[in-house]
Structure formats: structure tokens, C-alpha cells
Amino acid sequence: MIEIKIIDSAHQADINIPNQPFPVFGRMVPSYVDKSWSYTVERFEQETEMCFPDECYDYDEISNNTVFIGAYDNDVCIGLAVIQDGFFKYMYLYDLKVDSDYRHMGIAKQLIDKAKETAISKGCKGIYTIGQDNNLAACRFYIKSGFRIGGFDTEVYKGTVQEGKADIIFYLDC
Numbered sequence: 001m002i003e004i005k006i007i008d009s010a011h012q013a014d015i016n017i018p019n020q021p022f023p024v025f026g027r028m029v030p031s032y033v034d035k036s037w038s039y040t041v042e043r044f045e046q047e048t049e050m051c052f053p054d055e056c057y058d059y060d061e062i063s064n065n066t067v068f069i070g071a072y073d074n075d076v077c078i079g080l081a082v083i084q085d086g087f088f089k090y091m092y093l094y095d096l097k098v099d100s101d102y103r104h105m106g107i108a109k110q111l112i113d114k115a116k117e118t119a120i121s122k123g124c125k126g127i128y129t130i131g132q133d134n135n136l137a138a139c140r141f142y143i144k145s146g147f148r149i150g151g152f153d154t155e156v157y158k159g160t161v162q163e164g165k166a167d168i169i170f171y172l173d174c
Contacts (some may be wrong), residue, residue: 002078002107004114007068012059014077015068020100021051026136030152030168037149041136050135055095057082069114071098071107078102081111083118083127090171091119093129112145116174126173133166142170 007014025047030039059068062084071079079102082095093115098107112127119127128150131139143149151169 001073002102002105002110003072004110005070005072006114006118007070007077007080009059009063011070011077012068014070015057015059015080015082016055017077017080017097017099018054019052019097021049022135022137024048024050024134024136027134028131028136028139028168029133030149032152039139039143039149066094067115067118069111069118071102071111073102079107079111081108081115083115085122086124086128089123089125090128091115091122091124091126093127096129108141109145112172116172120174124174126171128169128171130167130169132162133168139168139170142172145172147172 024044026041026043028039029042030037057068065085067083069081069083070077079098080095081093083091084094086092096108096111098111115127129142129147131142133139147170149168150171153167153169156167157163157165
């Protein structure tokens with residue numbers, strides 16, 4: 001049975017579980033018309049794989065404004081959500097990942113649900129996060145989990161190796 005819990009200092013090593021590859025098979029294309037967001041999907045001709053660099057979280061350095069939520073299978077951390085205090089009434093979902101052997105089992109949704117509980121306990125209105133437009137699986141997951149599109153940044157990757165991509169900002173009310 002999977003257990004979802006806040007990671008405390010005694011289990012701080014669990015916050016640095018490695019990132020794993022994910023499929024890149026399409027792009028979400030947001031549109032803002034008449035003060036309303038919608039989107040279409042572009043499928044790529046060829047599926048590729050991408051993997052984000054591993055984070056090196058320092059529990060002691062950031063735990064004062066960050067909550068680490070772990071998904072555990074028999075005391076082994078197999079999923080992680082990292083939420084941080086925001087500048088306004090939404091907490092920021094900085095990271096969300098699930099071990100590839102455990103994907104498509106509802107674990108990421110359980111992590112989001114625990115993040116919502118945490119946001120409510122801190123008096124927040126909700127959670128926001130950012131998804132790259134070409135990470136279609138993640139973007140669809142956020143929509144399916146109740147997030148809505150609240151913004152689109154086409155400038156963020158200019159001049160980088162990620163040029164041509166954009167960020168979609170997603171919001172979830174508690």
C-alpha cells in the first residue's frame with residue numbers, strides 16, 4: 001500500500017530521489033480568447049524521451065518555506081511533491097515526480113491531494129505550477145487533476161538550449 005506523508009528531517013535523504021525519463025510526444029497549445037483559456041494538442045510525428053537534471057535539495061536550507069511530500073511503498077520513497085510558499089495566496093508546486101515503475105497508478109494525484117491539504121492548512125487559496133508545453137503528459141495530468149490554465153510564457157527559454165519551448169502556468173483552487 002502506498003503511503004503519502006510529509007517528509008521530515010529524519011527522512012530528508014528521501015527528497016533527492018532521481019528524475020527519470022518521460023515521453024515527449026506532443027505539445028499543448030493554449031489560447032486566450034474573451035477572457036477564457038482553452039487549448040489544442042499538437043502530436044509530434046516521432047516520440048522522443050526527455051529527462052530533467054536531478055535536483056540537489058538541501059533540506060536544512062529550504063525547509064523553512066518548503067514542504068516535501070513523499071509517496072512511500074514499504075518505507076521506500078517512490079514519489080515526491082515539493083511545494084513552496086508563494087508571494088500571494090497560491091503555493092508553488094516546484095516539483096512533482098513518480099518513479100517510472102509506479103506511474104499511472106494515481107500516485108501523483110495523491111501527492112497533489114496532500115499538497116492541497118497543506119495549502120489549506122497554511123491559509124492559501126490554492127496551488128500553481130508550471131509545465132513545459134511539450135511535456136504533454138504532464139500538462140494533461142494537471143488538467144485532469146483539476147488545474148486550469150492561467151498563463152502562458154513564450155519568452156522564458158529564449159537564448160537557451162530549450163529555445164522554442166514555452167511554459168504553461170496552471171492553477172488549482174483548494
